[in-house]
Structure formats: C-alpha cells, structure tokens
Amino acid sequence: MPVALYALAIGGFGIGLTEFVIMGLLPEVAADFRVSETAAGYFISGYALSVAIGAIILTAALTRIDRKKALLGLMILFIAGNLVSAVATDYTVMMLGRIIAALCHGAFFGIGSVVAAQLVAPNKKAGAISIMFAGLTISNVLGVPLGTMLGQAAGWRSTFWAITVIGVLAFIGIMLLVPARTGSEEKVLPGALRREFSAFRNPQVWLSILVTILGYGGMFGGFTYIAFTLTEVSGFSSATVPWLLILFGVGLFIGNIVGGKAADKHLGRTLLILLSALTVVLVVFAVTAGNPVMTIISLVLMGGFGFATVPGLQLRIMAYADQAPTLASGANIAAFNIGNALGAWVGGLTLAAGLGYTSPLWAGAAVTVLGLLVLLLALWFRGGEFSRKPLAKAKQELVV
Structure with a gap:
C-alpha cells in the first residue's frame, strides 16, 4: 500500500483521539471550569453535532479545491481547534475549540476516503480506505487510554497539546507524501x-x-x-x-x-x-x-x-x-x-x-x-x- 495512506492514518489517529479522549478526562475538565459533569458532557455531544454539520458544509465548500490542499487546510483547522482547547480559559472557549476541531472531522474522512481510494488499484480501494480508518481505531486502542493517563498525570491540557503536535505531524506527512493529483483524478x-x-x-x-x-x-x-x-x-x-x-x-x-x-x-x-x-x-x-x-x-x-x-x-x-x-x-x-x-x-x-x-x-x-x-x-x-x-x-x- 502507498506510504501516503499512513499519513492519512496519522490524521485519522489525531481526529479519533480528539473525539474520544475527553470521555476519560471529563472529571478533570469539569472541575477546572467549575461546571457539572453533565455540562462537561456537552463537549462530547457538541463535537458530534459539529462533525455532522462540517461533513456536509465543509466538504461542499472544498469541492473546487485540489484534494491535497483541502486536506492540508482541514488539518490546519484541526490544529487550531485543539490549540484553542489546550489554552482555553473558560467553558465557552473550550467549547469553541471543540467545535473548530470537529468541523474538520467529517470532511477529512470524506475527502480522505476519496484520496485513499484513488491511490490504489480498483480491487484494493476498500483496503486503502481501511488503512486510513485504522488511525481512528488505533486511537481507541492506544491513544485514548494513553491520552487519559497523560491528562491525569500532567493535567488535561497536556493531552490537547499532544494532540496538537500529532496534528502538525499529520500536516507534514500529508504535505510530503500525498500526491497533489493522481492520473485518475478528474480535474476540478x-x-x-x-x-x-x-x-x-x-x-x-x-x-x-x-x-x-x-x-x-x-x-x-x-x-x-x-x-x-x-x-x-x-x-x-x-x-x-x-x-x-x-x-x-x-x-x-x-x-x-x-x-x-x-x-x-x-x-x-x-x-x-x-x-x-x-x-x-x-x-x-x-x-x-x-x-x-x-x-x-x-x-x-x-x-x-x-x-x-x-x-x-x-x-x-x-x-x-x-x-x-x-x-x-x-x-x-x-x-x-x-x-x-x-x-x-x-x-x-x-x-x-x-x-x-x-x-x-x-x-x-x-x-x-x-x-x-x-x-x-x-x-x-x-x-x-x-x-x-x-x-x-x-x-x-x-x-x-
């Protein structure tokens, strides 16, 4: 499989970590912002709703942009959202960071699926897509428990700083490894x-x-x-x-x-x-x-x-x-x-x-x-x- 698929997987890993790791950090986040755990739980539901909205609106907005550039732009949005979460001073700013990060989620996997499929032969498309989604699954296996442990040991903000770094690594990987356009891709x-x-x-x-x-x-x-x-x-x-x-x-x-x-x-x-x-x-x-x-x-x-x-x-x-x-x-x-x-x-x-x-x-x-x-x-x-x-x-x- 092309090495570019693993750059997409790193992005998927970071996005999966952003979505799920907060479940293990809700008590710390709630205590820091002095809100109930129910209110802190809105960071999860707010993220999910933003994913659904971003998957349609951002994907539609990016249809005329080269897919590699679109993926890079989405990773910038992802990095910015997690950076905002890491430095959030109150509940509202934290929610804003969650929404910004979530908006890229659906569009990244939607566009990334198309890019992954175009990198391989027709009989390997689903396998290529699965490699990109492997990053999401690995985030559940390793990322979430390790991210939770990091947050509990060094403060929940440290986890979001780590996710921000993962976003930067994914951006660099996509920039260097994903081709700007393959021969099978239709001109925009x-x-x-x-x-x-x-x-x-x-x-x-x-x-x-x-x-x-x-x-x-x-x-x-x-x-x-x-x-x-x-x-x-x-x-x-x-x-x-x-x-x-x-x-x-x-x-x-x-x-x-x-x-x-x-x-x-x-x-x-x-x-x-x-x-x-x-x-x-x-x-x-x-x-x-x-x-x-x-x-x-x-x-x-x-x-x-x-x-x-x-x-x-x-x-x-x-x-x-x-x-x-x-x-x-x-x-x-x-x-x-x-x-x-x-x-x-x-x-x-x-x-x-x-x-x-x-x-x-x-x-x-x-x-x-x-x-x-x-x-x-x-x-x-x-x-x-x-x-x-x-x-x-x-x-x-x-x-x-």
Whole structure:
C-alpha cells in the first residue's frame, strides 16, 4: 500500500483521539471550569453535532479545491481547534475549540476516503480506505487510554497539546507524501459542486446512507452504555472498564482491516454477512452478559463486526456516486455520526423505560436489523448484488 495512506492514518489517529479522549478526562475538565459533569458532557455531544454539520458544509465548500490542499487546510483547522482547547480559559472557549476541531472531522474522512481510494488499484480501494480508518481505531486502542493517563498525570491540557503536535505531524506527512493529483483524478472544473450534488439523485446513495445510519447506529447503541452493562450486569469493577474497552478497540482495529479486505472481494455479500453477524453478537451479548467470559468475547466481536462494516459502507456510497464521490463520501461520514446519536438515543430510551442494563444491546440489535433490511432492499434493487462480486464495473469506472 502507498506510504501516503499512513499519513492519512496519522490524521485519522489525531481526529479519533480528539473525539474520544475527553470521555476519560471529563472529571478533570469539569472541575477546572467549575461546571457539572453533565455540562462537561456537552463537549462530547457538541463535537458530534459539529462533525455532522462540517461533513456536509465543509466538504461542499472544498469541492473546487485540489484534494491535497483541502486536506492540508482541514488539518490546519484541526490544529487550531485543539490549540484553542489546550489554552482555553473558560467553558465557552473550550467549547469553541471543540467545535473548530470537529468541523474538520467529517470532511477529512470524506475527502480522505476519496484520496485513499484513488491511490490504489480498483480491487484494493476498500483496503486503502481501511488503512486510513485504522488511525481512528488505533486511537481507541492506544491513544485514548494513553491520552487519559497523560491528562491525569500532567493535567488535561497536556493531552490537547499532544494532540496538537500529532496534528502538525499529520500536516507534514500529508504535505510530503500525498500526491497533489493522481492520473485518475478528474480535474476540478467550474460546476463541481453542482455535479457533486447530482450524485444524490441516485436512490442507492440514499439507501447507502440509511444503511450506514442504522447499521453503525446499532453497534453504537449497544456501546454507549456499555460501562453500565459491564459493572451492573457482568460484575466487573469500574477500574477494569478501561482495560475492557481496550479489548473492544482491538476488535475495532482487526475488524476494520479484515472488513476492508473482504469488501474488496464481495462488497454486497460482505456487508450482508457483517450486519447479520453483528445482530447475532448483540443478541448473544444481551443474553449472556451475566457471564464475564462471554462478555469479553462479545465485546471484542461487537467491535470487530461493527467497525468491519465501515470501509465497505464508505466504498459503497462512493461507487454509487459515480463521477462525483466527494460530497457523498462526506455525507456518509455525517451518517456515521447521526447513527451514533440515534443509537445512543434509542438505548437511552430503553434505560429510561426501566428495561435494564442489557436493554441497549437489544435496542442495538433491533436497529441493526433495520439496517440489514434496508441493505437487502438496496441489493434487491441492484439485482442480486450479494450473489456475485459486486460493483466491479462501477469500481473500475469510478473516477476519484
């Protein structure tokens, strides 16, 4: 794989760290700004909302700009946002820093997916996308616990200073390693934005977005409240939870790589199998959550099957967006975050209804089944896509 993909992965690592590390630092941040932990939690929800907005608006705004320059500009935004967070003097400034950093998130992964795909042969596109997203998964496996430890030892601001440095390294890597334009990349012409929006005339693009929201949202619905399941049902201590989440992150990392390779061979079939398997895992997890050994196995598998869908879901929408995949790719990144919010909301409803700490897992399974049904509908419209190597012609003709 081209070394430029690893420069994109460094950017993905920094962005993933920005999104998730604050979860482990909320007590310190809340105490520093003298706000409740609920108010500090808005740094997480505010970030997610900004990701969804930025994925559409910034991607659209950057359609007429060379993609390498767009990525460099987004990394500057990322660096600035984390720098603001590191020096924030009050709650409002900190929130501003979170919003600035979040705005680049969706556009970076959306444009980065297109750049990653154009760097390799048609039969390796999903694998290339998975390498970029590997940075995001590694941030969960190693970055979040190490960032939390750094913040607890040297103050939470030190973590954001470290993320700022990672952003600078990613900027340098992209500047030096990512080509300005590959031979397959279409020249940016006037009317590019109109052409990008025209991709949404294809029903398969909207079906792909819906599969992303429901399929990924199902996993996140189960994961959002996993700490309660682990401590109240499985019997683990609170001190054990971070280490168990590392195992979940290992599942994310392995699933991302394996899912990318599988999607390059049979895209539709791979997504069908993965969503089916994820549904089964969520159900088994809910049924056996009282068994610590089964809980650990289910936790790893939930992360593995859940994130294994990501490269394929991203490739699918890019392929159906024909000659204008950039905005559709960004929209799908927004869809992942909408799925996060949907899954968390549905899982929260089950808890509020008094259905118990395994109820978010059942809710996640139900949401995933809906995603599976939408995928089956999309495959049926495609004409049995899952029965053969899908989109081979589309991937060969895809100009990215």
